[in-house]
Amino acid sequence: MAKKKQGRIRDREKIIEDAIVELITKMYGPNARKVITHIIRSRGVVAEETLGKELGIKSNEARRILQKLAEEAIISYRKVRRDDRTIHGWILNREQLEGVLISRLKKTLDKLKTRLEYEENTILYECPVCGRRYSLDEAMDYDYMCPIDGAPLNEYDPSESIKVLKEKIKEIEADLAFLGAI
Template sequence: MEQLYTFIERLYGPETREVLRILYESGQELTEEQMAEKTGLKFNVIRRALNKLMESGFVIYRKQRDPDTGRLIFYWRVNFENLRPALVARKKAVIEKLRLRLEYERDNIFYTCPTDGLRFTFDEAMEYGMICPRCGSPLEPDERQEQIVSILEEVIQKLEEEIAKEERRG
């Protein structure tokens, strides 16, 4: 489960991770109020997290009207039936974005400002006369480019391996 929590945190942030963790570990439906009590998070933060998780298929809800107040109460739970397929689908979407970034990194030559760290493609650097538009320092070839490409390739490979493992489990 820790792998799922880490993945969710990277996608949506620590609050969303905490909301999913509380729902998963409770093993039952929880209201937003119950989640707020257990996490200490504000209602709007919990609702935002739940909406992100619902859009990705990780959680579902049912609603019921409170007979005393007439107010709708939402009962949330982990969508166990869709958890694995939703995770695989999300990982595939991330891989697509990473592949686009990898292609961009491979297809361009980059320059950076040694003073403030701004990064420019070769064409952008030429437009600025190889001078940083923010601070006026001379731009230098980005020595991290190969490292960035390597990291992107590693992350893509790791995600592809995780997907293959998940799909074998079926």
């Protein structure tokens, strides 16, 4: 039983780490993915001086990414003595990852819900030629003709976009439920 429970905790840790890697990739790109993956796998202090070279990215780019991760509270700075030299070390804030993830997910969820409410409650008109969208007031002002190209405006059908938003919201809510955050 105890063993089984430990296994579950490890699974949970792995799921959170994977989610953090995805989040960082989305926010800062593929080089940031390399950096965070390396830091997670190393399970110790990573030296700033050699990180870029080890991962095949420019050292100033590596430094910039480390700074971003530190701002997100995902890693912390550590001065380390190694072979008579002082190095700039970085270490994963493993116990912070869950909190970082939850707060990011909640922020995204809020944005999606605001967007959904807007899509559900706003009448928009769309130009079939240039794709510009106009509010009801604007469409009335323009006699339901696009002021750019004169094409007659159609009422914009938000159902597809509403469907996509609802699916995303459901996914994030399921993630938050998994993390015990809602």
